[in-house]
Structure formats: C-alpha cells, structure tokens
Amino acid sequence: MAATEAARRTTGGVVRRELMAAPAMIDLGGKVVPTWAYDGAVPGPQISLTAGDRLQVRLSNQLTAPTTVHWHGLALRNDMDGVPDLTMKPVAPGAGFDYDFIVPDPGTYWFHPHVGTQLDTGLQAALIVADPNEPGAYDEEVVLVLDDWTDGLGDSPTAILDRMRAQGMKMAAMGGMNMNAPPSPNEPLGMDTGDVKYPAHLINGKLPAAPATITSAPGKRIRFRLINAGSDTGYRFAIGGHRLTVTHTDGFGVQPVEVDTLVIGMGERYDVLVTAGDGAFPVVAVPEGKQDPAALAVLRTASGPTPRADLRPAELTRKILAYGDLTPTAAAALESRKPDRELKLDLQMADGGRRWLVNGATYGDHTPLDIKAGERVRLTMSNQSMMFHPMHLHGHTFALAAGPGAGIRKDTVNVLPVQTLTVDFRADNPGQWMTHCHNVYHGELGMMTVVSDVV
Ligand code: C2O
Numbered sequence: 001m002a003a004t005e006a007a008r009r010t011t012g013g014v015v016r017r018e019l020m021a022a023p024a025m026i027d028l029g030g031k032v033v034p035t036w037a038y039d040g041a042v043p044g045p046q047i048s049l050t051a052g053d054r055l056q057v058r059l060s061n062q063l064t065a066p067t068t069v070h071w072h073g074l075a076l077r078n079d080m081d082g083v084p085d086l087t088m089k090p091v092a093p094g095a096g097f098d099y100d101f102i103v104p105d106p107g108t109y110w111f112h113p114h115v116g117t118q119l120d121t122g123l124q125a126a127l128i129v130a131d132p133n134e135p136g137a138y139d140e141e142v143v144l145v146l147d148d149w150t151d152g153l154g155d156s157p158t159a160i161l162d163r164m165r166a167q168g169m170k171m172a173a174m175g176g177m178n179m180n181a182p183p184s185p186n187e188p189l190g191m192d193t194g195d196v197k198y199p200a201h202l203i204n205g206k207l208p209a210a211p212a213t214i215t216s217a218p219g220k221r222i223r224f225r226l227i228n229a230g231s232d233t234g235y236r237f238a239i240g241g242h243r244l245t246v247t248h249t250d251g252f253g254v255q256p257v258e259v260d261t262l263v264i265g266m267g268e269r270y271d272v273l274v275t276a277g278d279g280a281f282p283v284v285a286v287p288e289g290k291q292d293p294a295a296l297a298v299l300r301t302a303s304g305p306t307p308r309a310d311l312r313p314a315e316l317t318r319k320i321l322a323y324g325d326l327t328p329t330a331a332a333a334l335e336s337r338k339p340d341r342e343l344k345l346d347l348q349m350a351d352g353g354r355r356w357l358v359n360g361a362t363y364g365d366h367t368p369l370d371i372k373a374g375e376r377v378r379l380t381m382s383n384q385s386m387m388f389h390p391m392h393l394h395g396h397t398f399a400l401a402a403g404p405g406a407g408i409r410k411d412t413v414n415v416l417p418v419q420t421l422t423v424d425f426r427a428d429n430p431g432q433w434m435t436h437c438h439n440v441y442h443g444e445l446g447m448m449t450v451v452s453d454v455v
C-alpha cells in the first residue's frame, strides 16, 4: 500500500472537517423525528473539495452504537475505507477516528456508515469532488439526495431487519402478482423492487409537504448531481417540463445523452444537465415498483403555485435512460485489455429472504476472492434471484465489460433479476475491498463478500 500511496498525485491542498455522528431531532418539513444524523442535519453537511486534495475528517461518535464512515465510490487508501473489522476497528460510542486520505477522482460521491442498518437512519451526506479540468458548461450546481425514510415515522431500521431475519419476504403481500415476469420498459428493475414499504421518501431531507426548493432563473443551465442514498428503494427521477442531459455515471464522464427520466438504484449517482424553464416545476423521485408516496422538490424560476405533491409529470413515462444508451468519454474509458483473472459472484436468495448469499454463503462465512496487484480482473455477477441487486465494489470504478453500456464506468450497478452482468477493473489499489448489494437489508442478511488484494 505504501508504494500506491506514494504514487498518488496530489494538489497539496488539505480540507479539514469535524464530523459528529449523534442522535438528533430532525425536521423533515412539518414532522420532527428522532433519528441519527451527522452534525444534526439530514442529509449531513456536504463535503466539497478538488481531485487530488487531501481530506482529513475527525469523526466523533456520539451514538449509542459503534460506527464507521465509508466514502462511497472513492478509490481511496484501504485503511480509510470504513469497513468494520475488515479495514478498521469500528469506532466505539464516545470514541473518535481521524480519517485522512487523498481523494483521487473528480465526481459525485457520498458517505455513510458501514455498520448494521445505520444507512437507513439519517447518517448520510454528499461528497463532491471538483474536476480542475472541467469545462463547466453550466451556471449552477445542485445536489439532490434521494432517500427512503422510516425512522421516527414507521418501524426503526433495526426492527425491520429483525423482522426480515425472522420472517423473510412477505410473499402474501404480493397478492398473487406474477413476480417472475422479467424486467420490461415499464418495470426496468423487475416486478419486485424492494422489501420495505416506507412511510415517506425525501429529497434533500424534506417531505413533499414542505419540499426543498431550487431557486434559479429561466434559461440557466443547472448541473444536478443525483445521489440515491436510499436503503431499499430504486427511484424513477424526472423534472416536469424538462429533459435531462446525462453527463456522468457514478462520478465518471459519459457522452452526453438526452432522456426524460432515469432509474437510479441504491448507491448509484447520475449527473444531469438541465436548462431551466420559466415557472415552478416538480422535481420527482418515484419509488420504482412501490406504492409508497413519491419524493418531491421544486425547481422555481418564477412565481406561481407550488406543484402538487401527487403530481406525476409526463416525463416519467417518456424516454427512460438505459445503460445501453451510454458510452464513456475518452477520459473515463478503461484501456481495453484481456482479463488476467475472472471471478464470479452468484447472487442468491435463501430461506425465503431470511438470508441473501454471494456464492452460496453469507458474509462472515464467505471465502474472499483473491486478486493480485496489476491484474485486470473480471467479475461476472449472476443474479439467480427475482429481485434486482445494486452491486457495489469498494475502492475501484469498474467498467461494464460487455452488452448494453459496455465501457461505462461505475462503482454500483443494478444487476436485474436472472441477469448476468460482467464488469472489469484494474487491480491498482491494494487492500481488502468489500463488494456487496447496496440494499442495506440484503447486505445485512449476508449479500456481501470481499475482493482481497493483499501484498
Ligand atoms: Cu455505499 Cu459498502 O457502501
């Protein structure tokens, strides 16, 4: 690891922050709920810096449980990756930890704990890494954090997990629908998209009754950075009266593509450019395949009534983004090379959803997948279940290896029901790297393993 660290390019800049994880009363917009949060806010305070800067964060754990911070999507040094008992000891209640690492790549990232179901509390925030070479063809930048919310409104995340562990998936709730139908344009993630019914969905921590408002002016070019910080919900995102020009997936550039709507799995990010119209427009994130109420924000460039919370803009059913619409920019493309090593990740449900497996095992009983520094590694992910899994790899940004969207760079990819998807990456960041489903309940019920490059 020392050699890799010494070789990192840096700006010499240092960004220092204090971060307190603690219980907090949070106003979601008319409803005040007890939850856990960073610095008393949901989402927590955004961290912004430039690629090559060094980030130093002093975490103070004021929770009643151990915690860690994971810097989702960053190819950072392994001992700062925040995976308890794999890359660091969990930070005990009352204790602290100093995170200190170089942030290598520009893009839209975020951070959250990597302990239990803490992700499904308010502990999450955006991490935005500016690109010194960005042409910046936009006037404004807006970060939107999408989140499924239960804490203080419904069951606690730990109660939900306990129930799943005991009862598995409630097949009865599916009412005899054919959950085995394959994904289709209407159901891009398949029929069964999640296990949890949420009382609310939020954009930037606000309920639709008191939506977050983006104030701009007609004709302005706005770069939206979309982050799905949800635990069990894919979102279909659209802005009424606007088209979206997709420019980045998980922080890395793609050839710009115009769509009306896109589906974003848990842990995924998209950057989209929008030219603001004249008026007040609904910005919606509809829980994909769920009956839950949608999340709403408002884009406002003129006076006029606030869009109704139950409004479903027509864009939601127009041109929807598929991975196959995307190709990487030259700068983002991974050089083409034959894999030196091919590993498989078989994704399976067991015991009616009481356990979720990778290669037949739950995390803890897993066999780490060994790789060696310098190799080109191919992961073949076979979803042998009827639910989609947003599969995330720590410490690397892989490239889709074949099929629709081949070449695009991502760190989290939706593997659809009964689909097989292959991704390639460069083993250029030594350490023990988690790869797992970003449905936090699937992860906690076992769907996690480790890719191990220990020199
Ligand atoms: Cu955002 Cu291991 O996850």
Ligand code: CU
Binding pocket: 388, 389, 390, 437, 438, 439, 442, 443, 447
């Ligand atoms: Cu999953």
